[in-house]
Amino acid sequence: MVADRSEFPGDDGPAWWDHEAGPVVRPYMVTGGRVEPVSADFDLISHVVAITSLAAETRSPEHQLILGVTQEPKSVAEVAARVDLPVGVVRVLLCDLLSDGQIARYDPPDTEELPNIETLQAVIHGLRAL
Amino acid sequence: MDSVRSDAAPPQALKILVAGGFGAGKTTMVGAVSEISPLRTEEVLTTAGMDTDDTTGVATKTTTTVAMDFGRITINPSLVLYLFGTPGQNRFWFLWDELATGALGAVVIADTRRLADSFAAIDYFEQRGTPFVVAVNCFDAEQVYTDQQVREALDIDGHVPILLCDARDRLSVKNVLITLVEHVLLMVRSAVPAA
Numbered sequence: 001m002v003a004d005r006s007e008f009p010g011d012d013g014p015a016w017w018d019h020e021a022g023p024v025v026r027p028y029m030v031t032g033g034r035v036e037p038v039s040a041d042f043d044l045i046s047h048v049v050a051i052t053s054l055a056a057e058t059r060s061p062e063h064q065l066i067l068g069v070t071q072e073p074k075s076v077a078e079v080a081a082r083v084d085l086p087v088g089v090v091r092v093l094l095c096d097l098l099s100d101g102q103i104a105r106y107d108p109p110d111t112e113e114l115p116n117i118e119t120l121q122a123v124i125h126g127l128r129a130l
Numbered sequence: 131m132d133s134v135r136s137d138a139a140p141p142q143a144l145k146i147l148v149a150g151g152f153g154a155g156k157t158t159m160v161g162a163v164s165e166i167s168p169l170r171t172e173e174v175l176t177t178a179g180m181d182t183d184d185t186t187g188v189a190t191k192t193t194t195t196v197a198m199d200f201g202r203i204t205i206n207p208s209l210v211l212y213l214f215g216t217p218g219q220n221r222f223w224f225l226w227d228e229l230a231t232g233a234l235g236a237v238v239i240a241d242t243r244r245l246a247d248s249f250a251a252i253d254y255f256e257q258r259g260t261p262f263v264v265a266v267n268c269f270d271a272e273q274v275y276t277d278q279q280v281r282e283a284l285d286i287d288g289h290v291p292i293l294l295c296d297a298r299d300r301l302s303v304k305n306v307l308i309t310l311v312e313h314v315l316l317m318v319r320s321a322v323p324a325a
Binding site: 043044045046047049073075077078080081082086087088089106108109112114115116117119120121122123124125126127128130 | 140141142143144145163169170171172173174198200202203205206209211212214228229231232234261300304307308311312314315317318319322
């Protein structure tokens with residue numbers, strides 16, 4: 001979401017380039033050509049939260065952008081949407097931030113089993129209350 | 131897994147998939163109940179689409195972007211539900227596997243004008259054993275078929291709920307989601323041996 005970037009320094013106003021012309025920089029330039037995260041993959045609903053301040057040094061502006069949107073816990077899918085980068089790229093950047101000790105990750109239970117009865121009842125209750 | 135667990139842990143996250151053919155109303159349905167405007171995540175594919183993409187005249191194009199729309203519902207402070215609209219094109223099935231892993235269940239939206247568009251999603255969830263309901267999207271409140279007629283046309287097992295809905299209507303979509311989770315609850319209960 002381009003609009004969300006306006007709160008970060010160095011990005012004032014709408015982008016000047018034409019989106020129809022395609023990305024100015026190929027997405028994987030951001031990751032230095034890496035396409036596979038180094039450590040275990042991040043699920044789309046894994047949550048990440050920044051554990052360093054925004055002033056911390058990062059490897060790139062994109063890493064900084066991610067630190068900016070994860071000041072509150074966010075799902076990986078949400079982070080990707082907010083920084084407007086492909087999920088595959090965001091996963092690689094998150095791995096960098098994780099190994100640099102700048103974010104913490106929280107994974108959903110690693111299981112194919114359905115949630116327990118109590119959780120399902122809580123979901124039904126919550127949906128009815130919407 | 132090098133995950134961190136502490137008292138300050140974010141809420142437990144659950145996901146429900148919203149599937150259906152192109153234009154069936156997936157994004158509309160997500161938007162009707164999401165507390166945030168539907169967000170879009172994109173995945174860039176460099177080779178997967180090459181066999182089927184018509185690259186005539188765009189010989190340099192080697193990437194395809196596939197978009198997944200999603201929304202969020204906070205159930206309570208410790209439980210958050212994510213709704214993911216699945217990519218419509220069949221050639222992105224491999225992305226469905228990631229989405230379906232760990233999913234609570236799925237809603238297959240059927241458009242009665244193009245019922246066949248929902249066959250693939252129904253087959254997928256049946257084979258995978260993912261609990262699902264079929265939501266027949268009634269455009270312009272036009273109810274041409276009964277749910278029984280749709281059930282027969284789609285050849286759906288008797289235990290799979292089918293209901294009519296309006297993907298634009300919050301209450302209607304809420305009802306679809308409740309029906310799905312109740313269906314899942316029934317499956318979990320029947321799997322637990324009676325005490």
